[in-house]
Amino acid sequence: KQEVTQIPAALSVPEGENLVLNCSFTDSAIYNLQWFRQDPGKGLTSLLLIQSSQREQTSGRLNASLDKSSGRSTLYIAASQPGDSATYLCAVLSNTGKLIFGQGTTLQVKP
Amino acid sequence: GAGVSQSPRYKVAKRGQDVALRCDPISGHVSLFWYQQALGQGPEFLTYFQNEAQLDKSGLPSDRFFAERPEGSVSTLKIQRTQQEDSAVYLCASSPSARPGTGELFFGEGSRLTVL
Numbered sequence: 001k002q003e004v005t006q007i008p009a010a011l012s013v014p015e016g017e018n019l020v021l022n023c024s025f026t027d028s029a030i031y032n033l034q035w036f037r038q039d040p041g042k043g044l045t046s047l048l049l050i051q052s053s054q055r056e057q058t059s060g061r062l063n064a065s066l067d068k069s070s071g072r073s074t075l076y077i078a079a080s081q082p083g084d085s086a087t088y089l090c091a092v093l094s095n096t097g098k099l100i101f102g103q104g105t106t107l108q109v110k111p
Numbered sequence: 112g113a114g115v116s117q118s119p120r121y122k123v124a125k126r127g128q129d130v131a132l133r134c135d136p137i138s139g140h141v142s143l144f145w146y147q148q149a150l151g152q153g154p155e156f157l158t159y160f161q162n163e164a165q166l167d168k169s170g171l172p173s174d175r176f177f178a179e180r181p182e183g184s185v186s187t188l189k190i191q192r193t194q195q196e197d198s199a200v201y202l203c204a205s206s207p208s209a210r211p212g213t214g215e216l217f218f219g220e221g222s223r224l225t226v227l
Contacts, residue, residue: 004153034215043115043202043220044154089153097167099144099204099216101153 002027002094006102013080014110021075021105023090028068031093035064035075038087038104047088048075080109113137115219117203123225124193132188132222136205143186144216145178146202154202160186161209193226200224 003026013019023033032051036044048057048064050073056065063076077084087104094100116135124130136143142161146154147170156170162183171178175193180186190197200221208214 036218041220041223043117044204044218046215046217049215091153097142097159098156098170099146099154101146101155103151103153 002030002092002100004090004092004100004102006088006090006105008105009103010106010108012108012110015080015082017080017109018076018078019080019107021077021088021090021107023073023075023102025071025073025092025100027094028071029095030068031095033064033066033073034091034093034099035062035073036089036091038089040086044089077107080107082109082111085109115203115205115217117201117219117222119222120220121223121225123227125227126193126195128193128226129189129191130193130224132190132201132224134186134188134203134205134219136184136186136203137207137217138184140205140207140217141209142206142214143180144204144206145186145188146204147172148200148202148221150199157188157201190224193224195226198224198226 007022035047050066061078087106089104091099091101145157148154159167160180175191177189202221204216204218206214
């Protein structure tokens with residue numbers, strides 16, 4: 001059974017820092033991996049999608065990497081801003097078509 | 112509409128009541144998913160539709176949960192005889208792709224259910 005784990009569960013950093021969020025998954029048979037952002041009381045916003053054949057994706061200050069063989073992904077956020085404060089969720093798309101989510105990392109960026 | 116729309120956004124029910132949650136996916140999207148998100152947890156899969164066909168309902172926690180998408184567009188998640196453990200945010204997502212792995216999922220803002 002696919003399990004997705006995110007570390008750390010919570011993170012607080014001063015504005016301007018670069019930071020890395022970690023995601024690991026137990027079954028490497030995935031179609032893709034997505035990183036989502038969730039603001040309090042809101043739905044999920046897709047940030048980056050990495051297909052299983054890809055190693056990384058970049059969007060602005062965000063860079064996500066995927067190492068399928070080791071079952072790991074990282075989300076790198078450069079020059080963090082208070083507006084980046086949110087919960088970040090990692091999810092893998094299994095071969096059954098289901099997205100399996102981690103529990104999320106709650107990020108607070110202090111001005 | 113431009114995105115996935117869910118209603119109601121907030122629902123308070125007394126234990127034992129039936130509730131119905133609605134999802135309007137992005138127009139033309141083939142796939143529709145329901146997820147349940149408990150407080151402080153990641154979303155958990157409930158069920159999946161491809162057009163009007165419910166292809167996977169393995170995540171529905173009990174036979175009190177029922178979902179339908181009769182015309183392949185709007186979907187309704189119904190919970191009968193609600194229990195306190197049903198309290199959660201119910202998220203709907205749609206995708207233009209019928210094949211897993213080939214399309215992004217777009218999520219609605221969710222329906223927050225509180226069972227007293």
